[in-house]
Amino acid sequence: MSQANIVAAAPVAARPEGGVGRQYLVFTLNGESFAIDILQIREIIEFGELTSVPMTPPTVRGVINLRGAVVPVIDLSARFGRGSACAGRRSCIVIAEVETEAGRQTLGVMVDGVSEVLEIPAADVEPAPAFGARIRTDFIAGMARVEGRFVILLEVGRVLCVDELAELGTLASAGSPLN
Numbered sequence: 001m002s003q004a005n006i007v008a009a010a011p012v013a014a015r016p017e018g019g020v021g022r023q024y025l026v027f028t029l030n031g032e033s034f035a036i037d038i039l040q041i042r043e044i045i046e047f048g049e050l051t052s053v054p055m056t057p058p059t060v061r062g063v064i065n066l067r068g069a070v071v072p073v074i075d076l077s078a079r080f081g082r083g084s085a086c087a088g089r090r091s092c093i094v095i096a097e098v099e100t101e102a103g104r105q106t107l108g109v110m111v112d113g114v115s116e117v118l119e120i121p122a123a124d125v126e127p128a129p130a131f132g133a134r135i136r137t138d139f140i141a142g143m144a145r146v147e148g149r150f151v152i153l154l155e156v157g158r159v160l161c162v163d164e165l166a167e168l169g170t171l172a173s174a175g176s177p178l179n
Helices: 162-175
Strands: 006-009 022-029 032-037 041-046 060-066 069-075 092-100 103-111 113-120 140-146 149-154
Antiparallel strands (some): 006 041, 022 113, 092 103, 140 149
8 A cells, every 4th residue: 555645634613602603524425515514524635546455345445555544435326326436536435433433533525626615603503304305314414505505514424424334244244256
């Protein structure tokens, strides 16, 4: 595995007091805008070569070496049931940290491109729709209105649920013929 090139490190800041709003990293995927709470982002790295791992679900694109640590990279397009993403010129990997029963887990998320970091006031966030979303509603923390458009705020703990991803891997390997 090769060392990933660092594109940008996310600022580490305390959440504003008084419910003013939260900062989110906005990115694109399949032409749609999504966002993750900046406090769950560790850094953003250039998309590079991934090492594939046999018998993993299609949502796990491979692993990278991030300063000596093995980090799984999730194909968010596949996770949303839209097929595998094609890496483009602006594709990058967002390194996120999620809380699990076993502790903090570091995962990479493959996205088409990172747009910006926005502070979104709580008043501009609508609840997740009960139906009609193109992804599972439990993946959506809310819908934010930003400059006349909607940005889907992701519930990272659900999207990157390590137990669910492992279960998908078990189902994928159980359905494949033995060699």
